[in-house]
Amino acid sequence: MAPSAEYRSGGPRYLSSRIDDLPGFAFAFDIDGVLLRSSGIIAGAPEALALLHRNNIPFILLTNGGGKHESARVHELSKKLGVPITEENFVQSHTPFKELVEGSEAIEGLKDKTVLVTGGDGDKCRKVAEMYGFKNVVIPGDILMEYPTIWPFNQIFSDYYHKSTRPLPRQVDPTNPSTSLKIDAIFVFNDPRDWALDSQIILDLLLSKDGVIGTYSEKNGDPTLPNNGWQQDNQPALFFSNPDLFWATSYHLPRLGQGGFQASLQGVWDATTNNATLSRTVIGKPFAHTYRYAERVLNKHRAQLLGESIRGASELRRVFMVGDNPESDIRGANEYDSPNGTEWTSVLVSKTGVYRAGMEPKYKPQVIVDDVLAAVKWALKEEGWDWVE
Numbered sequence: 001m002a003p004s005a006e007y008r009s010g011g012p013r014y015l016s017s018r019i020d021d022l023p024g025f026a027f028a029f030d031i032d033g034v035l036l037r038s039s040g041i042i043a044g045a046p047e048a049l050a051l052l053h054r055n056n057i058p059f060i061l062l063t064n065g066g067g068k069h070e071s072a073r074v075h076e077l078s079k080k081l082g083v084p085i086t087e088e089n090f091v092q093s094h095t096p097f098k099e100l101v102e103g104s105e106a107i108e109g110l111k112d113k114t115v116l117v118t119g120g121d122g123d124k125c126r127k128v129a130e131m132y133g134f135k136n137v138v139i140p141g142d143i144l145m146e147y148p149t150i151w152p153f154n155q156i157f158s159d160y161y162h163k164s165t166r167p168l169p170r171q172v173d174p175t176n177p178s179t180s181l182k183i184d185a186i187f188v189f190n191d192p193r194d195w196a197l198d199s200q201i202i203l204d205l206l207l208s209k210d211g212v213i214g215t216y217s218e219k220n221g222d223p224t225l226p227n228n229g230w231q232q233d234n235q236p237a238l239f240f241s242n243p244d245l246f247w248a249t250s251y252h253l254p255r256l257g258q259g260g261f262q263a264s265l266q267g268v269w270d271a272t273t274n275n276a277t278l279s280r281t282v283i284g285k286p287f288a289h290t291y292r293y294a295e296r297v298l299n300k301h302r303a304q305l306l307g308e309s310i311r312g313a314s315e316l317r318r319v320f321m322v323g324d325n326p327e328s329d330i331r332g333a334n335e336y337d338s339p340n341g342t343e344w345t346s347v348l349v350s351k352t353g354v355y356r357a358g359m360e361p362k363y364k365p366q367v368i369v370d371d372v373l374a375a376v377k378w379a380l381k382e383e384g385w386d387w388v389e
């Protein structure tokens with residue numbers, strides 16, 4: 001077949017008989033175990049992304065990682081991977097929390113409310129939340145520094161907290177709840193560093209009246225109420241950004257992730273309430289909320305990338321989700337039901353991440369390939385585009 005276009009030499013070239021068509025497909029790449037491992041570059045990743053970039057094939061990076069603002073992360077990633085990555089094609093675990101600043105018809109915006117943010121180094125996640133537009137952000141360390149008795153074993157972390165805490169916007173005065181510090185929502189943005197303090201303060205809030213620190217709801221344990229009275233007294237909503245129980249680090253065995261903290265808090269909750277239901281919202285892969293959000297970001301990015309030419313062009317027909325984790329990347333892509341009818345195809349890499357060739361994946365992908373470069377080659381072939389070295 002005669003090539004209809006040829007691109008500059010250097011790096012892989014790309015020729016296609018359908019080059020005049022707009023790609024009706026796009027990619028979503030997980031980062032850890034697909035593009036990077038312990039912040040080192042995985043072989044073939046820069047080539048794969050460069051090829052897509054050069055050919056205007058849209059892609060986003062979709063990760064359960066976080067802890068830094070998107071602007072800082074895309075700057076690092078662009079440098080490492082050698083292609084421009086911007087906030088327009090990057091979604092990390094806590095990015096969808098942005099939507100809660102202004103809220104929606106269904107959910108009241110939290111912009112002017114007081115929110116508790118936990119997780120991450122120092123108060124980096126507070127700063128991320130502020131950049132999203134939340135105006136009143138408290139971290140557990142703020143409360144500890146003013147009220148050290150709230151968790152008696154924390155002197156050991158005083159130096160750590162000194163560097164990143166701020167005065168509280170209101171005093172804690174349970175005898176006068178109307179003027180006391182009241183938390184309207186709790187966000188676990190990233191893996192907590194101090195599980196003990198964070199567990200205690202989150203539990204306090206879940207047991208409080210109206211989210212006022214230091215109060216205890218009289219409804220707790222009342223058998224005449226739904227859920228035996230637990231979480232029935234206007235306590236703050238609880239959000240987690242990432243359900244991963246384990247993640248791959250430079251240690252040879254997987255380490256506990258934010259999902260480990262969630263399971264630990266659940267255990268404390270169960271023991272405290274005699275197994276009442278714990279209401280909370282969990283986002284991140286594999287949950288549909290994150291895939292729906294990512295698809296919106298991808299469609300917007302695609303429209304910008306393809307510009308005027310997209311007018312009258314078909315909708316995004318297919319997304320290839322390339323990941324290393326069957327329980328998040330693959331499960332999420334398999335189970336997600338796009339409101340736009342976009343098909344998500346799951347592609348599992350077997351040599352660079354959590355999943356290793358030979359294991360039986362708990363959630364089966366549409367295809368297993370060696371690495372990200374092989375994934376892109378496979379997908380392009382599926383779509384009838386040719387790769388020429």
Ligand SMILES: [Mg+2]
Nearest residue numbers: 030032033324
């Ligand atoms: Mg991964």
